[in-house]
Amino acid sequence: MRFDSATLQRHGVTPDEYARIVELVGREPNLLELGLFSVMWSEHCSYKSSRVHLKTLPTSGARVVQGPGENAGAVDIGDGLAAVFKIESHNHPSFIEPYQGAATGVGGIIRDIFTMGARPIALLDSLRFGPVQDPANRRIVKGVVAGIGGYGNSIGIPTIGGEVMFDETYSGNPLVNVFCLGLARRDAIIKGEASGVGNPVYYVGAKTGRDGIHGATMASAEFDDTSAEKRPAVQVGDPFMEKLLLEACLEVMKTDACVGVQDMGAAGLTCATSETGSRGGVGVDIDVRHVPQRETGMTPYEIMLSESQERMLLIVKKGREAEVEAIFEKWDLHAVRIGEVTADSMLRIRDHGVVVAEVPNRALTDEGPVYRRPFSPPADLADRQRLPEVDAAGLPGPADALLRLLASPGIASKRWIYRQFDHMVRTNTIAPTGLGAAVVRVKGTSRALAMSLDGNGRYCQLDPRQGARLAVAEAARNVACAGAQPIGATNCLNFGNPERPEIMWQFAEAVAGIGEACRALDTPITGGNVSLYNETDGQPILPTPVIGVVGLMEDASVVRTRVFPAAGLDIIALGENFGELGGSEYVKTVLGVIAGRPPALDVERERALQQFLVAEAAIGAIRSAHDCSDGGFAVALVECCCDSGGVGSDVMIPMATGEHEINGETGTLFGESATRVIVSVNPDATDGLLERARTAGVAAARIGRTGGSRIRIAIDGELSLDCPLSDAEAAWTTGFSRWVERTTAAESGLGQGNQ
Amino acid sequence: MKFAVVVFPGSNCDHDAYHAVRHVCGQDAEFVWHKETSLGGADVVILPGGFSHGDYLRTGAIARFSPIMNTVRDFAEAGKPVIGICNGFQILMECGLLPGAMLRNRDLQFHCEYVGIRVEHTDTPFTRRAVEGQVLRVPIAHGEGNYHAAPDVIADLEATRRVIFRYVTAGGDVTDEANPNGSINNIAGICNERRNVVGLMPHPERAVELVTGSTDGRVVFESVIRQ
Numbered sequence: 001m002r003f004d005s006a007t008l009q010r011h012g013v014t015p016d017e018y019a020r021i022v023e024l025v026g027r028e029p030n031l032l033e034l035g036l037f038s039v040m041w042s043e044h045c046s047y048k049s050s051r052v053h054l055k056t057l058p059t060s061g062a063r064v065v066q067g068p069g070e071n072a073g074a075v076d077i078g079d080g081l082a083a084v085f086k087i088e089s090h091n092h093p094s095f096i097e098p099y100q101g102a103a104t105g106v107g108g109i110i111r112d113i114f115t116m117g118a119r120p121i122a123l124l125d126s127l128r129f130g131p132v133q134d135p136a137n138r139r140i141v142k143g144v145v146a147g148i149g150g151y152g153n154s155i156g157i158p159t160i161g162g163e164v165m166f167d168e169t170y171s172g173n174p175l176v177n178v179f180c181l182g183l184a185r186r187d188a189i190i191k192g193e194a195s196g197v198g199n200p201v202y203y204v205g206a207k208t209g210r211d212g213i214h215g216a217t218m219a220s221a222e223f224d225d226t227s228a229e230k231r232p233a234v235q236v237g238d239p240f241m242e243k244l245l246l247e248a249c250l251e252v253m254k255t256d257a258c259v260g261v262q263d264m265g266a267a268g269l270t271c272a273t274s275e276t277g278s279r280g281g282v283g284v285d286i287d288v289r290h291v292p293q294r295e296t297g298m299t300p301y302e303i304m305l306s307e308s309q310e311r312m313l314l315i316v317k318k319g320r321e322a323e324v325e326a327i328f329e330k331w332d333l334h335a336v337r338i339g340e341v342t343a344d345s346m347l348r349i350r351d352h353g354v355v356v357a358e359v360p361n362r363a364l365t366d367e368g369p370v371y372r373r374p375f376s377p378p379a380d381l382a383d384r385q386r387l388p389e390v391d392a393a394g395l396p397g398p399a400d401a402l403l404r405l406l407a408s409p410g411i412a413s414k415r416w417i418y419r420q421f422d423h424m425v426r427t428n429t430i431a432p433t434g435l436g437a438a439v440v441r442v443k444g445t446s447r448a449l450a451m452s453l454d455g456n457g458r459y460c461q462l463d464p465r466q467g468a469r470l471a472v473a474e475a476a477r478n479v480a481c482a483g484a485q486p487i488g489a490t491n492c493l494n495f496g497n498p499e500r501p502e503i504m505w506q507f508a509e510a511v512a513g514i515g516e517a518c519r520a521l522d523t524p525i526t527g528g529n530v531s532l533y534n535e536t537d538g539q540p541i542l543p544t545p546v547i548g549v550v551g552l553m554e555d556a557s558v559v560r561t562r563v564f565p566a567a568g569l570d571i572i573a574l575g576e577n578f579g580e581l582g583g584s585e586y587v588k589t590v591l592g593v594i595a596g597r598p599p600a601l602d603v604e605r606e607r608a609l610q611q612f613l614v615a616e617a618a619i620g621a622i623r624s625a626h627d628c629s630d631g632g633f634a635v636a637l638v639e640c641c642c643d644s645g646g647v648g649s650d651v652m653i654p655m656a657t658g659e660h661e662i663n664g665e666t667g668t669l670f671g672e673s674a675t676r677v678i679v680s681v682n683p684d685a686t687d688g689l690l691e692r693a694r695t696a697g698v699a700a701a702r703i704g705r706t707g708g709s710r711i712r713i714a715i716d717g718e719l720s721l722d723c724p725l726s727d728a729e730a731a732w733t734t735g736f737s738r739w740v741e742r743t744t745a746a747e748s749g750l751g752q753g754n755q
Numbered sequence: 756m757k758f759a760v761v762v763f764p765g766s767n768c769d770h771d772a773y774h775a776v777r778h779v780c781g782q783d784a785e786f787v788w789h790k791e792t793s794l795g796g797a798d799v800v801i802l803p804g805g806f807s808h809g810d811y812l813r814t815g816a817i818a819r820f821s822p823i824m825n826t827v828r829d830f831a832e833a834g835k836p837v838i839g840i841c842n843g844f845q846i847l848m849e850c851g852l853l854p855g856a857m858l859r860n861r862d863l864q865f866h867c868e869y870v871g872i873r874v875e876h877t878d879t880p881f882t883r884r885a886v887e888g889q890v891l892r893v894p895i896a897h898g899e900g901n902y903h904a905a906p907d908v909i910a911d912l913e914a915t916r917r918v919i920f921r922y923v924t925a926g927g928d929v930t931d932e933a934n935p936n937g938s939i940n941n942i943a944g945i946c947n948e949r950r951n952v953v954g955l956m957p958h959p960e961r962a963v964e965l966v967t968g969s970t971d972g973r974v975v976f977e978s979v980i981r982q
Binding site for chain 2: 420432
């Protein structure tokens, strides 16, 4: 064998995988070729541990224009338009260098969207951090928020929503999952596919440097010998370069001079060349000496494995080169011809004309290892699923508990974060950020698109299948609350080390749960991302599948938020309260544990509820809608009152049915039973709505009126909770910001100019 | 009436300005690439927001060297209406058409939110249709909007009635709480001596349709359209 075991290990290639490489190439690979396989067969690029499970997800549907396998998924939204969207993680880089890690995460997902020929119009983020009470975590929070803003604000794509949760397990391993949605003409979507033998292959964008090589694979001994400097594995983002690339690429794509486009993300030039070749069933022949380089003396190995940001690969129609080059010149970019499409389906890499690597494209992209890793539930699962015995007498009173929940950073207002994001640029944002699902109108049509990201690591820790089902349901429910019909989904699956059977079990169960719920709710998964090995010192994160759901509204003018718009409206509770406290925010915040069984989910009832919400919004019967999730009914009711300008509420609800795990009152107020929504309606519309709910099979009851300056909740006629809205709103408003504002100005000195 | 919306590399509110004057106000409008030297017969010039040239060196510092800026300077010197919004305001200051400079926001954070701005004077082409003292609810979105100038410059601006917009409370009061970025005298927008060139940090082009939250910014465009 040409390589010793240490070299293979540094490349993350097992002896079995090496044998397979030899078989596929027909000889022993050289070091460069080994490097190509090492990045393309890495977990990140090959999905070798997750692929068998991901295959079970529903990916087709009447509206699906593009399913998984391309740079992003796409769904039809009418008028010849498609919504192109995807979510991706940038977890590990964001821990090492929060600002650049998050910024390049934003840059990467934006490239995935405009690579498809779509104009990006919205960004959302799903973030997980360790407790914000710890200054080390605050530093990460601030860096990540500044990085997201620094990139998104500059490039002029609004960041209009997302979610943030906190848990100790994310302290050494924060999660930064970024979602981007763009618009394209359905018939003008461009794929990352090479075709047409003799067509030139162009490189455009930032120059290639040595950054990020360690991010894709381990450095080889030879690499260390030739490079005295250790480059950071985290790349540095340049939103200005990306903005130029975005505008220039969209202009080029309008000309039909391009047959395929692929961005260079993970595994850089290696991935872009082999994937475009493989998808098109053709070969790609490039000479690395033509690749623009930031540094001198770069080897073919370094050039092929670099993960420098803001670079694109274009396959141009032969004869149209001048036209394409002129557009890039207009934007002060230089498109460089680095090779051409060949007939033999090989990836051939030259250095000054001499062939230095030659492997079949498909060997890199499609014939990599597939693992069916063993999985088994954790031994302590039954213990986890049991709520601790509590002495009800020692629990805080309902009003105290409510204030504590509202002030917990996971529930409290995230205005401190979204105020630092430009959420209005492009003037499409029609539901104010922070007031529910993110909604953008589609200019030139009457339509709008609603988006929501949701995931609950606590539920998934206790029952990953159920937690994942609930995440799909909640994301779709949030979109439906805005008045939009859920039409497609994307997922970002964040887990620990898949080589451990209990982690693999979490993964397999979660994927199964996502599949079940997406099938039932008719939201096919059109793409996504898997992030494994999220562990620090053997401590895995809570299993965190994050689901992004996209919904379509035919009439943008009926968009609804969570906020009660006026006093004197009827408050209607939709759905049923079973008082389920397992995995709840209450149990975490008040009892300090993650325990119990997550709430049940009847997907048929969920579907009926969502369809009802969409239909009622469409006829204008609903004034506001907000789902009950973290913190249960009481927290949701306060959230309906926050930002309303002081509109309180006075309601009477029945005692929750079910087991009364801690006690009836606690479960009724703070239990997190799924499939529940609080809506407000004009009093003269109440009877009609209740009648239609009966017909639709949706449980609905008028529970009270908006108005007054207090939050009053009676249970079965007995006043349970009564507190001034101003106290509740203050707790909610400051619960998160009081922690992050607790530092000197110098600490938050990362940022950027302006719009 | 024809508007020219100048596009620099890194402009990102160009489409919003175009949408506001073309689709909402129903006027003729054209994008003008920064390498051009002609404004194509436009009656009004808009320098839109964004991060022209990546905010490299200083915000707006490189854009002043774009070929189109010579034409914009001539256009302004001929007394024709020019408005710079956010980064456009910064460019106007960099090229000397307006005095002053921007510092980082005093809390060093980017702010995107609605603010109140009071129309101080109505004798500019962009405030003619407003009422003096009128409070407009419009968004800001910037990290460097903390207006700064030497004391004599500020005194001159005030004495010559050239502070056109000031950050105020909803009730119209100039308070420190209403000042989102630390600008001297709560200054949100100013004009030149001839009063035909106006620069402001808030985004009136984002507040022209009810569906996106406010129509208060329309008066800025309607002022110049319906002279």
